[in-house]
Amino acid sequence: MKRWFQSKSYNTPSPVGRVLSYLILGFWALLILFPLYWLIITSLKISSQVAEGPFYLPFVDFKPSLDAWKYILVGDLSNDTLRTFKNTLIVAPTSALLALILGSTAAYALVRFEYRPRVGAILTFIGCLALGVVAIFLGVPWTIALTVATAIFIILLQTIGRRFQRALGNNDIAFWMISQRMLPPIAVVIPIYILFQRLHLLDTYTALIITYVTSNLPIVIWLMRDYVSTIPIELEECAAIDGASRYRIFWSIVLPLAIPGLVATFLFVLVFTWNEYLLALFLSSANSQTLPLVIAAQNATRGPQWWNMSVLILIMIIPVIVIAIILERYITRGLLIGAVKG
Amino acid sequence: MTSELQEPQPSRLHIEPMTSEFEEPQPSRLHTVIASVDRLAGSVFIFPTVLALLLLSIFPLLASLYVSLARFKIAKGGFTLNFVGLDNYQKLFIGSERTHFLGSFAPSTPLSWIVFGVIVMALAIFLARYFLNTRVSIGGLVGRLLLTLGLGALTWMLVHTLWGDGRLGTVSTTLVYVFVGIFFQYILGLSLAMLTVQNLPGRRFFRVVFLLPMMITPVGVAYMFRMLTDTSKGPFTPIWQALGLVDFSWVNNAWGARTAILIADIWQWTPFMFIVLVAALESQPVEPVEAATVDGANPWQIFQHITWPAILPVSMTLILIRLIEAFKIVDLPNVMTNGGPGTATQSLTYHAFINWRGLDLGASAAVAYMLLFLVTFFGMIFVNLIRQRVVETL
Numbered sequence: 001m002k003r004w005f006q007s008k009s010y011n012t013p014s015p016v017g018r019v020l021s022y023l024i025l026g027f028w029a030l031l032i033l034f035p036l037y038w039l040i041i042t043s044l045k046i047s048s049q050v051a052e053g054p055f056y057l058p059f060v061d062f063k064p065s066l067d068a069w070k071y072i073l074v075g076d077l078s079n080d081t082l083r084t085f086k087n088t089l090i091v092a093p094t095s096a097l098l099a100l101i102l103g104s105t106a107a108y109a110l111v112r113f114e115y116r117p118r119v120g121a122i123l124t125f126i127g128c129l130a131l132g133v134v135a136i137f138l139g140v141p142w143t144i145a146l147t148v149a150t151a152i153f154i155i156l157l158q159t160i161g162r163r164f165q166r167a168l169g170n171n172d173i174a175f176w177m178i179s180q181r182m183l184p185p186i187a188v189v190i191p192i193y194i195l196f197q198r199l200h201l202l203d204t205y206t207a208l209i210i211t212y213v214t215s216n217l218p219i220v221i222w223l224m225r226d227y228v229s230t231i232p233i234e235l236e237e238c239a240a241i242d243g244a245s246r247y248r249i250f251w252s253i254v255l256p257l258a259i260p261g262l263v264a265t266f267l268f269v270l271v272f273t274w275n276e277y278l279l280a281l282f283l284s285s286a287n288s289q290t291l292p293l294v295i296a297a298q299n300a301t302r303g304p305q306w307w308n309m310s311v312l313i314l315i316m317i318i319p320v321i322v323i324a325i326i327l328e329r330y331i332t333r334g335l336l337i338g339a340v341k342g
Numbered sequence: 343m344t345s346e347l348q349e350p351q352p353s354r355l356h357i358e359p360m361t362s363e364f365e366e367p368q369p370s371r372l373h374t375v376i377a378s379v380d381r382l383a384g385s386v387f388i389f390p391t392v393l394a395l396l397l398l399s400i401f402p403l404l405a406s407l408y409v410s411l412a413r414f415k416i417a418k419g420g421f422t423l424n425f426v427g428l429d430n431y432q433k434l435f436i437g438s439e440r441t442h443f444l445g446s447f448a449p450s451t452p453l454s455w456i457v458f459g460v461i462v463m464a465l466a467i468f469l470a471r472y473f474l475n476t477r478v479s480i481g482g483l484v485g486r487l488l489l490t491l492g493l494g495a496l497t498w499m500l501v502h503t504l505w506g507d508g509r510l511g512t513v514s515t516t517l518v519y520v521f522v523g524i525f526f527q528y529i530l531g532l533s534l535a536m537l538t539v540q541n542l543p544g545r546r547f548f549r550v551v552f553l554l555p556m557m558i559t560p561v562g563v564a565y566m567f568r569m570l571t572d573t574s575k576g577p578f579t580p581i582w583q584a585l586g587l588v589d590f591s592w593v594n595n596a597w598g599a600r601t602a603i604l605i606a607d608i609w610q611w612t613p614f615m616f617i618v619l620v621a622a623l624e625s626q627p628v629e630p631v632e633a634a635t636v637d638g639a640n641p642w643q644i645f646q647h648i649t650w651p652a653i654l655p656v657s658m659t660l661i662l663i664r665l666i667e668a669f670k671i672v673d674l675p676n677v678m679t680n681g682g683p684g685t686a687t688q689s690l691t692y693h694a695f696i697n698w699r700g701l702d703l704g705a706s707a708a709v710a711y712m713l714l715f716l717v718t719f720f721g722m723i724f725v726n727l728i729r730q731r732v733v734e735t736l
Contacts, residue, residue, distance in 0.1 A: 109387035180399040182717040187710030191405035214398040246383035275559035313562040320557040
């Protein structure tokens with residue numbers, strides 16, 4: 001009797017514990033998989049089968065059809081699907097990769113260097129920027145506004161800015177960076193729209209990629225910062241003694257050691273960019289539309305086209321699932337965010 | 343911005359690279375260039391990020407601050423923005439949007455007085471302990487006073503809108519989504535992570551399956567849950583019928599609708615907590631756990647004294663990131679309930695979205711800014727008080 005409650009090693013559960021674990025895990029897996037099962041069978045239904053009430057089992061309850069799949073992949077919507085799928089395939093990994101490169105360098109810098117930005121300088125900078133923005137909104141040409149604001153900034157920095165010697169530290173910079181994700185996209189989307197309109201970049205990959213990179217940088221920095229700080233500093237010191245430059249140290253020591261963390265962070269950012277909806281809605285129209293927009297567009301005037309929507313959602317998660325399965329071993333091993341430096 | 347980040351102090355890793363003193367007697371010009379480039383490394387590493395964030399974050403931030411202080415009108419050949427001062431904010435707090443934003447307040451009841459009293463007492467004790475135990479600094483004092491006032495005001499609002507005749511405004515609804523959601527996501531994520539790091543055959547399968555919900559686009563999740571929760575055509579119709587609820591629509595019940603949205607939110611974001619916690623659990627050293635097992639510690643003791651302190655710092659980062667993201671919830675209420683019944687399930691972002699759709703960009707930006715203040719408020723509390731303290735005690 002006692003044997004059932006005894007575990008062999010610290011990590012292997014007792015027989016009873018094992019049964020309980022499987023029960024709970026199975027239950028949660030069911031909760032995850034049932035909605036996905038419902039998506040799959042809805043994608044095999046035609047409109048009347050959805051409208052007449054719930055049918056659960058293909059071939060038993062209802063006759064499955066591939067109408068929706070055909071409509072999406074080879075029929076009327078195939079052009080839209082393939083085009084937006086291609087766009088998503090280009091935009092999401094590119095921006096995730098760029099965000100990863102920029103973010104991990106910044107994360108390394110925040111861990112290993114000390115920055116002391118002065119409060120006075122920051123305040124004058126924000127003031128001048130605010131002045132410039134207001135001037136542009138009031139109709140001053142942006143070239144003039146920019147020049148004047150820069151000039152005022154430099155003058156003030158040399159005079160008043162030097163009086164405030166109070167400085168901030170690395171943690172303040174990190175908090176400033178994460179705070180850039182706090183404003184809801186709905187609030188920033190109009191200024192961003194106007195910005196890209198002025199730059200004639202609307203409806204291009206560039207606009208989407210730039211926006212996605214900046215909006216995901218803070219997450220990369222925070223996850224990577226925790227990760228980089230677990231890399232033993234002795235290794236870097238050894239390299240420095242051997243005469244390696246900071247860039248060399250970063251490139252040949254820090255990055256290879258951080259690969260698991262990089263991979264896991266990449267997956268998170270990829271998921272975020274792959275699925276982004278609101279910014280894409282504003283910044284893209286004909287050329288650079290991404291897949292989430294097509295899904296939302298299936299909510300037509302006749303009501304949501306559940307079957308088409310299901311097909312699109314399924315098409316959209318398949319690539320990410322493949323990547324996740326490939327990268328899974330890295331994630332669990334890798335995201336070892338060790339001690340978080342406060 | 344360069345000037346703000348100037349003089350990265352001789353870094354923490356402070357070892358002069360030996361510019362090959364032994365090989366070349368005189369350092370060539372090339373070497374001086376390399377050395378100076380190396381000294382700039384601190385700026386080079388962080389500059390691109392700071393520049394990118396400044397260009398694409400500060401500008402929209404300031405622009406929408408200006409919009410929130412103005413009235414937007416479509417005019418001939420474009421639009422006009424007239425500066426109106428704090429009108430948009432005034433509307434939210436005492437004007438026409440008040441019940442939408444803050445909720446409609448019920449008259450005070452004994453219960454609301456008791457809850458409010460308890461919270462105020464707790465805040466007073468918190469302040470008193472600060473005065474008695476630590477040296478008072480201006481920054482710390484201002485921060486703590488703001489915290490007390492903010493939390494007090496939020497409590498006052500919640501006790502008058504959560505029960506009785508009161509109705510939740512978009513602020514309280516968002517707070518409910520954020521805190522209830524994160525609580526369950528963390529608990530579920532942690533328990534599932536603890537279960538899958540055990541030595542069980544098939545755990546990799548469970549891990550990949552548990553990751554799935556995060557991979558689906560939020561709009562997709564919202565539509566999927568609208569399908570699932572349909573009481574006449576969804577898969578759970580027989581259950582609703584058995585309960586005699588087939589004509590009952592959860593969409594028409596405020597808490598029913600909120601619960602449905604919360605369930606969808608928890609379903610989608612538990613994986614995020616789960617996977618990071620799995621990573622944290624896997625990376626903790628094995629030896630202390632083995633030693634404790636040999637010494638006869640029970641699983642609860644091992645968790646409490648070894649595992650929990652090890653994953654606490656990660657949990658803090660995780661909760662902070664989720665806190666920031668959760669405040670921006672909009673797809674789920676928009677698709678699942680259209681914000682209904684009435685305004686019961688609207689979050690702050692959704693509130694901003696409605697104003698925006700009505701071309702009242704000023705009001706929309708004002709709501710967004712209030713959201714920013716709220717997130718910053720909780721983010722600051724979290725980082726400065728809770729996270730700091732937790733990390734320090736380790």
